Amino acid sequence: MSTTDNFFATPSEKSKVKTLIVTEFLKAYFPIINRSVGKEKKEIIYIDLFCGPGKYKDGHPSTPLALLDLVNNFRDDNIRKKLRVVFNDENEKYIDQLRTIVNNHDVVSKLTYPVEITNLRASDVNIRVHTFKKCPIFSFIDPWGYKDVSVAQTWELVENIGSDCVLFFNSNRFIMDINKENQLCHFLPIFGGQLEEVGKTVNNNLLGQKEKAERIVELFSRNLIHEMSKSKYSGYTLYVLPFGFEADDKEKISHHIVFITKSHKAITEMKKVMIKHSNTNHYSLLFDSKDQLQIALFHRETFIKEGIMEAVRNSISVDANFFNKIWTIDNLLEALDRYNMKLNYQVTPYSREEVKNVVEQWDKDDFVEIIIPKGRLRKRITYERKFKLKKELLV
Numbered sequence: 471m472s473t474t475d476n477f478f479a480t481p482s483e484k485s486k487v488k489t490l491i492v493t494e495f496l497k498a499y500f501p502i503i504n505r506s507v508g509k510e511k512k513e514i515i516y517i518d519l520f521c522g523p524g525k526y527k528d529g530h531p532s533t534p535l536a537l538l539d540l541v542n543n544f545r546d547d548n549i550r551k552k553l554r555v556v557f558n559d560e561n562e563k564y565i566d567q568l569r570t571i572v573n574n575h576d577v578v579s580k581l582t583y584p585v586e587i588t589n590l591r592a593s594d595v596n597i598r599v600h601t602f603k604k605c606p607i608f609s610f611i612d613p614w615g616y617k618d619v620s621v622a623q624t625w626e627l628v629e630n631i632g633s634d635c636v637l638f639f640n641s642n643r644f645i646m647d648i649n650k651e652n653q654l655c656h657f658l659p660i661f662g663g664q665l666e667e668v669g670k671t672v673n674n675n676l677l678g679q680k681e682k683a684e685r686i687v688e689l690f691s692r693n694l695i696h697e698m699s700k701s702k703y704s705g706y707t708l709y710v711l712p713f714g715f716e717a718d719d720k721e722k723i724s725h726h727i728v729f730i731t732k733s734h735k736a737i738t739e740m741k742k743v744m745i746k747h748s749n750t751n752h753y754s755l756l757f758d759s760k761d762q763l764q765i766a767l768f769h770r771e772t773f774i775k776e777g778i779m780e781a782v783r784n785s786i787s788v789d790a791n792f793f794n795k796i797w798t799i800d801n802l803l804e805a806l807d808r809y810n811m812k813l814n815y816q817v818t819p820y821s822r823e824e825v826k827n828v829v830e831q832w833d834k835d836d837f838v839e840i841i842i843p844k845g846r847l848r849k850r851i852t853y854e855r856k857f858k859l860k861k862e863l864l865v
């Protein structure tokens with residue numbers, strides 16, 4: 471029996487976390503996107519291209535059912551009036567099970583648009599019927615392996631304003647399969663011009679498995695940015711936020727989920743959710759289902775100050791004007807994320823609360839010049855406060 475045969479028996483801790491990351495983000499973000507699209511846009515679209523049966527055999531909801539429950543539980547009808555839900559899976563049996571779940575779900579009669587369910591290979595799903603509407607789309611791409619994933623389809627799904635994607639990224643499988651000639655046809659649509667570099671990374675004996683896995687996510691992100699640069703309007707800023715899952719048995723990364731968006735507000739919301747589910751003893755975002763006692767020796771806070779300091783140092787290499795600029799906490803974080811995208815093809819793993827705490831500490835150490843009108847009393851750091859960072863911070 472293969473691991474996939476057992477996948478829908480009972481959820482692993484990792485699968486539970488994956489579903490929570492998607493649904494907790496949407497709980498916060500659907501209302502935000504609903505407000506920002508205003509009345510003129512009729513639809514917000516949710517597309518799950520590899521949805522599975524909706525429920526585990528032991529009765530636990532998997533992501534499709536958890537999503538329907540979430541939408542059903544919104545207090546007012548605002549989201550339900552606009553939301554179009556699209557599910558797809560190539561497995562006929564799963565789709566039959568999902569149809570039964572959907573047909574019996576309370577939310578269905580409250581939705582303006584009927585839930586669309588198709589039984590196709592993901593690459594055969596005609597996403598244009600959704601993307602041409604220029605509505606916000608949240609897409610979930612969650613295959614078992616990497617077949618039928620492409621950077622072209624991923625970009626198409628996030629191109630519209632307000633569109634975001636959560637992509638399951640099978641880091642360890644890439645490492646295991648990259649030297650198999652017969653798999654190259656699946657890698658090319660994912661890594662494009664970066665494929666050679668992926669091969670070099672995997673075959674570099676000086677790198678550990680974790681470093682390889684992280685570098686491969688970076689190379690995917692680079693290819694996505696390249697894909698974006700070919701689009702009609704190439705002036706977007708893309709933000710990519712990876713979250714790693716450790717393998718159960720060894721000190722390895724098994725896979726990542728990668729959040730992709732053009733909105734910094736969306737990144738800020740997703741960081742909150744991912745930080746909540748990250749249990750590593752480092753600042754990188756990672757879930758480890760090993761015994762909690764083994765991993766809880768240090769806390770994230772121990773590393774944050776040094777991590778944010780490093781992000782500032784990196785930013786200066788991109789922006790010579792950094793110390794002349796006037797910041798708020800939010801636009802400092804946005805700048806750190808943008809610069810990190812330029813340098814490392816992913817955003818920083820820090821939340822606005824964490825940046826605020828560190829700036830408060832820097833303020834106490836006299837590395838912050840708070841901008842206040844003449845004659846007013848010196849104020850403390852708040853989210854609205856304007857300030858400059860002093861060069862002495864680097865000394």
Ligand SMILES: C[S@@+](CC[C@H](N)C(=O)[O-])C[C@H]1O[C@@H](n2cnc3c(N)ncnc32)[C@H](O)[C@@H]1O
Pocket residue numbers: 489519520521522523524532533534558559560561564590591592593612613614617618
């Ligand atoms: C990891 S499971 C999905 C789990 C689901 N997203 C959840 O969170 O509950 C992967 C699913 O992809 C489906 N699948 C595999 N290859 C596919 C393809 N090429 N096109 C569409 N579905 C595919 C499988 O049948 C399986 O249900």
